[in-house]
Amino acid sequence: MKNIAVIGTGYVGLVSGVCFSEAGNHVICCDIDQGKINDLKRGIIPIFEPGLNQLIDKNVARNRLCFTSDIPKAIQRAEVIIIAVGTPMSRTGEADLTHVKQVAKTIGKHLNGYKIIVNKSTVPVGTGKMVKNLISEISRDQYAFDVVSNPEFLREGVAVKDTMQMERAVIGATSAKAMEVMVQLHKPFTTKVVKTTIESAEMIKYAANAFLATKISFMNDIANICERAGADVTKVSEGIGLDSRIGQKFLQAGVGFGGSCFPKDTAALLHIAESFGYDFKLIKAVMETNIGQRVQIIKKVESILGSLEGKSISILGLAFKPNTNDMRYAPALDIIPQLNHLGANVKTFDPIAIPEAKKQLGYICSYSDDLYETIRGTDACVILTGWKEIKSLDLEKTKRLMNHPFVIDGRNLFDLTMMQNLGFTYVSVGRPV
Numbered sequence: 001m002k003n004i005a006v007i008g009t010g011y012v013g014l015v016s017g018v019c020f021s022e023a024g025n026h027v028i029c030c031d032i033d034q035g036k037i038n039d040l041k042r043g044i045i046p047i048f049e050p051g052l053n054q055l056i057d058k059n060v061a062r063n064r065l066c067f068t069s070d071i072p073k074a075i076q077r078a079e080v081i082i083i084a085v086g087t088p089m090s091r092t093g094e095a096d097l098t099h100v101k102q103v104a105k106t107i108g109k110h111l112n113g114y115k116i117i118v119n120k121s122t123v124p125v126g127t128g129k130m131v132k133n134l135i136s137e138i139s140r141d142q143y144a145f146d147v148v149s150n151p152e153f154l155r156e157g158v159a160v161k162d163t164m165q166m167e168r169a170v171i172g173a174t175s176a177k178a179m180e181v182m183v184q185l186h187k188p189f190t191t192k193v194v195k196t197t198i199e200s201a202e203m204i205k206y207a208a209n210a211f212l213a214t215k216i217s218f219m220n221d222i223a224n225i226c227e228r229a230g231a232d233v234t235k236v237s238e239g240i241g242l243d244s245r246i247g248q249k250f251l252q253a254g255v256g257f258g259g260s261c262f263p264k265d266t267a268a269l270l271h272i273a274e275s276f277g278y279d280f281k282l283i284k285a286v287m288e289t290n291i292g293q294r295v296q297i298i299k300k301v302e303s304i305l306g307s308l309e310g311k312s313i314s315i316l317g318l319a320f321k322p323n324t325n326d327m328r329y330a331p332a333l334d335i336i337p338q339l340n341h342l343g344a345n346v347k348t349f350d351p352i353a354i355p356e357a358k359k360q361l362g363y364i365c366s367y368s369d370d371l372y373e374t375i376r377g378t379d380a381c382v383i384l385t386g387w388k389e390i391k392s393l394d395l396e397k398t399k400r401l402m403n404h405p406f407v408i409d410g411r412n413l414f415d416l417t418m419m420q421n422l423g424f425t426y427v428s429v430g431r432p433v
């Protein structure tokens with residue numbers, strides 16, 4: 001059992017901290033945002049994540065988990081300090097390391113003995129060294145410490161499961177002592193451990209996300225060819241995915257990837273490559289295809305409705321994927337303003353992301369958590385998120401409520417023949433119309 005301080009209570013920090021407490025450690029989750037900490041203390045969780053509430057309640061009750069904004073005190077009590085602050089995309093596409101640097105300085109200032117400092121934030125190669133240098137400088141080398149890279153691979157919506165049953169842990173360290181502590185910390189997760197250097201661990205995180213993003217853009221390009229060739233991309237995915245060298249996951253064509261990771265990490269990797277004088281053409285194409293998928297949806301709506309001036313369009317799903325209220329880089333953020341710009345009246349549905357969506361889109365569209373009220377009286381319906389409510393849509397009722405039975409499906413949720421038999425004009429991604 002270790003005393004752990006986790007700095008940053010975003011997705012990664014909160015979920016990792018809670019899971020390390022569940023694994024038997026004493027964890028203090030810290031944040032400079034006093035409001036967030038007050039909420040957490042009162043049991044209000046800032047993110048929607050299945051299973052997280054229960055684990056928080058359980059471990060707070062066991063006195064294994066607590067929350068504080070007193071970061072210096074948390075640093076001084078901890079044996080292991082996990083940095084899990086955001087590294088947002090800067091205007092140039094690079095990862096913005098402001099928060100990581102700030103935390104490193106705070107650690108340097110309050111260091112009071114040997115500690116292991118673990119970097120969980122997604123950071124460019126070389127950041128581990130930079131963090132080490134900053135802490136050394138600020139602490140004037142009064143105490144020994146080790147820096148470790150331990151990237152996170154959890155997915156939003158299944159974050160607790162992805163952590164408690166992680167497929168692998170990647171640990172980058174130069175010190176044998178720190179490596180051993182990190183290996184022991186991961187024992188309860190009974191997972192495979194990849195032991196490596198800090199630089200390789202930092203690279204693994206970007207390479208993993210960029211590879212997954214590449215799979216998606218590859219299938220979206222194949223989908224665009226399928227549309228021209230009269231082939232069905234879902235069958236192509238099935239047909240290639242059964243080859244174990246390819247694998248069945250992340251081959252779903254659609255409206256493109258969003259979220260806080262793939263768009264940011266592909267852009268950051270491009271920058272990392274450029275900083276080493278390498279032109280990473282493949283990742284540029286991945287990013288370009290991804291933006292193109294959003295444009296395709298608008299073109300499909302126009303191909304059915306003609307001019308969008310005065311037309312009423314329902315958007316089903318705002319979040320970048322189901323089971324999250326996260327709107328970061330969600331396709332809806334590009335598609336809705338564009339439809340609005342083309343003169344359409346846009347009505348939107350989402351079960352939980354409306355408050356987040358409103359912050360970004362304001363009042364250029366209307367919002368409802370009632371699916372059928374959203375669909376009622378619209379000229380076309382556009383599906384952007386594969387929520388279970390949308391998958392189990394009553395299609396007969398949908399058809400009755402709409403002005404025209406036009407469905408543009410960015411997530412390939414429905415069977416083509418069934419939609420045809422029901423009398424819909426159904427345009428999906430990479431499948432025959």
Ligand code: UGA
Nearest residue numbers: 152153154155156250251252254256257258259261320321
């Ligand atoms: C992603 C990675 O999957 C995690 O392993 C990683 O830890 C995380 O980023 C991160 O770096 O923090 P996440 O952004 O939560 O996780 O979402 P995913 O489930 O990976 O989906 C990303 C996007 O790809 C979504 O917009 C989704 O709709 C899209 N997608 C996914 C497709 O379009 N097709 C697919 O076949 C799969």
